[in-house]
Amino acid sequence: xxxxxxxxxxxxxxxxxxxxxxxxxxxxxxxxxxxxxxxxxxxxxxxxxxxxxxxxxxxxxxxxxxxxxxxxxxxxxxxxxxxxxxxxxxxxxxxxxxxxxxxxxxxxxxxxxxxxxxxxxxxxxxxxxxxxxxxxxxxxxxxxxxxxxxxxxxxxxxxxxxxxxxxxxxxxxxxxxxxxxxxxxxxxxxxxxxxxxxxxxxxxxxxxxxxxxxxxxxxxxxxxxxxxxxxxxxxxxxxxxxxx
Amino acid sequence: xxxxxxxxxxxxxxxxxxxxxxxxxxxxxxxxxxxxxxxxxxxxxxxxxxxxxxxxxxxxxxxxxxxxxxxxxxxxxxxxxxxxxxxxxxxxxxxxxxxxxxxxxxxxxxxxxxxxxxxxxxxxxxxxxxxxxxxxxxxxxxxxxxxxxxxxxxxxxxxxxxxxxxxxxxxxxxxxxxxxxxxxxxxxxxxxxxxxxxxxxxxxxxxxxxxxxxxxxxxxxxxxxxxxxxxxxxxxxxxxxxxx
Numbered sequence: 443x444x445x446x447x448x449x450x451x452x453x454x455x456x457x458x459x460x461x462x463x464x465x466x467x468x469x470x471x472x473x474x475x476x477x478x479x480x481x482x483x484x485x486x487x488x489x490x491x492x493x494x495x496x497x498x499x500x501x502x503x504x505x506x507x508x509x510x511x512x513x514x515x516x517x518x519x520x521x522x523x524x525x526x527x528x529x530x531x532x533x534x535x536x537x538x539x540x541x542x543x544x545x546x547x548x549x550x551x552x553x554x555x556x557x558x559x560x561x562x563x564x565x566x567x568x569x570x571x572x573x574x575x576x577x578x579x580x581x582x583x584x585x586x587x588x589x590x591x592x593x594x595x596x597x598x599x600x601x602x603x604x605x606x607x608x609x610x611x612x613x614x615x616x617x618x619x620x621x622x623x624x625x626x627x628x629x630x631x632x633x634x635x636x637x638x639x640x641x642x643x644x645x646x647x648x649x650x651x652x653x654x655x656x657x658x659x660x661x662x663x664x665x666x667x668x669x670x671x672x673x674x675x676x677x678x679x680x681x682x683x684x685x686x
Numbered sequence: 687x688x689x690x691x692x693x694x695x696x697x698x699x700x701x702x703x704x705x706x707x708x709x710x711x712x713x714x715x716x717x718x719x720x721x722x723x724x725x726x727x728x729x730x731x732x733x734x735x736x737x738x739x740x741x742x743x744x745x746x747x748x749x750x751x752x753x754x755x756x757x758x759x760x761x762x763x764x765x766x767x768x769x770x771x772x773x774x775x776x777x778x779x780x781x782x783x784x785x786x787x788x789x790x791x792x793x794x795x796x797x798x799x800x801x802x803x804x805x806x807x808x809x810x811x812x813x814x815x816x817x818x819x820x821x822x823x824x825x826x827x828x829x830x831x832x833x834x835x836x837x838x839x840x841x842x843x844x845x846x847x848x849x850x851x852x853x854x855x856x857x858x859x860x861x862x863x864x865x866x867x868x869x870x871x872x873x874x875x876x877x878x879x880x881x882x883x884x885x886x887x888x889x890x891x892x893x894x895x896x897x898x899x900x901x902x903x904x905x906x907x908x909x910x911x912x913x914x915x916x917x918x919x920x921x922x923x924x925x926x927x928x929x930x
Contacts, residue, residue: 565771
């Protein structure tokens with residue numbers, strides 16, 4: 443048996459999220475069904491983590507074991523032939539049998555795309571914000587999020603985790619084409635953390651919060667003090683980091 | 687009655703084309719239904735021309751008459767609230783009651799998008815070409831299309847037009863992000879003309895035709911000598927030109 447690590451891209455629009463669940467088709471289910479067709483038996487995949495319904499991935503990472511003697515580059519071709527067009531395999535490589543796509547993660551990058559104009563082609567791929575935004579205020583607010591903090595105010599209140607301390611290494615507001623992109627790199631993120639941070643930063647950008655309110659929110663450790671959860675379809679799991 | 691001219695953007699993926707027809711939902715039908723809701727009576731729209739199933743528009747132009755005393759900028763807002771997200775109104779202005787979106791056209795620009803890599807997000811918005819392309823050969827072939835020619839070899843054989851002479855003012859191969867874009871500006875185009883020109887130019891790019899074969903194809907005035915019709919989903923009606 444060889445262990446393969448694949449980097450996957452998907453448009454989450456048509457899916458009920460990454461992880462198999464009873465209500466609706468999921469990314470994991472479609473990939474496992476496709477691998478079962480290739481292998482003539484069930485194949486289990488492990489992803490780096492979940493993504494919610496309508497959330498996208500540019501660089502989700504999965505692993506699975508195979509007895510097939512196919513070179514990894516041909517696994518890419520075979521999967522891309524069999525998978526639906528909204529799930530693509532970007533790359534595949536053989537890894538040590540001890541590699542774990544979920545437990546070995548040392549960091550992740552998420553990006554959140556916001557567009558200022560109506561756009562029929564981006565309707566499911568970025569979030570339309572029709573009101574004016576002060577980008578300098580957003581950048582000031584974003585800076586407070588960088589570092590090691592308890593992010594209790596920026597995750598779903600009922601998150602089942604003892605430890606809500608996480609480290610954000612980089613937080614940046616970029617312009618890509620005519621869209622704004624919130625880029626976050628960190629050790630790991632709590633449930634809905636990126637979407638709540640972005641929802642709050644958009645409120646900073648339109649003047650509902652002051653940039654320095656972000657600092658107060660972090661200290662409050664209370665979900666009720668932060669802003670709304672931004673919609674899922676602007677969010678992309680962009681990259682997953684593993685030890686070299 | 688005032689006459690309004692609107693510039694429309696649409697993702698053609700979910701539609702059976704622009705023009706109302708019995709089999710499948712069309713762009714025209716959806717806009718007319720929406721205008722009927724606004725007006726409480728049927729409203730007819732006239733477009734600059736048709737687009738086929740799965741073909742997109744960045745700048746389709748339509749006109750219609752209205753008795754409503756709404757400023758044009760509010761027509762944009764009202765329509766974008768009522769229309770599905772894959773059809774957007776980019777702008778609206780009041781025009782002379784003699785303006786005709788179809789008959790007044792003096793030129794059009796089409797763009798055709800081709801991507802070199804697998805991309806889940808662009809699956810319906812550009813055409814994936816996995817084989818290598820020699821861009822210099824494509825540019826050489828493209829240059830033969832500029833000017834006034836009989837384009838019989840580059841339109842559907844049964845096209846019901848006496849006159850297949852058209853003028854291409856500009857033909858350009860551009861790079862936009864990581865995609866290739868074929869840009870054509872001309873007096874008007876025959877049925878499937880852009881898609882047949884692009885299909886043939888892609889064959890020039892991969893070495894199946896020589897660039898100078900384009901010149902011979904124009905002279906032959908025979909659909910059978912040109913290349914295949916490129917798929918619809920790479921094509922965008924980009925802009926429609928009217929007299930100043």
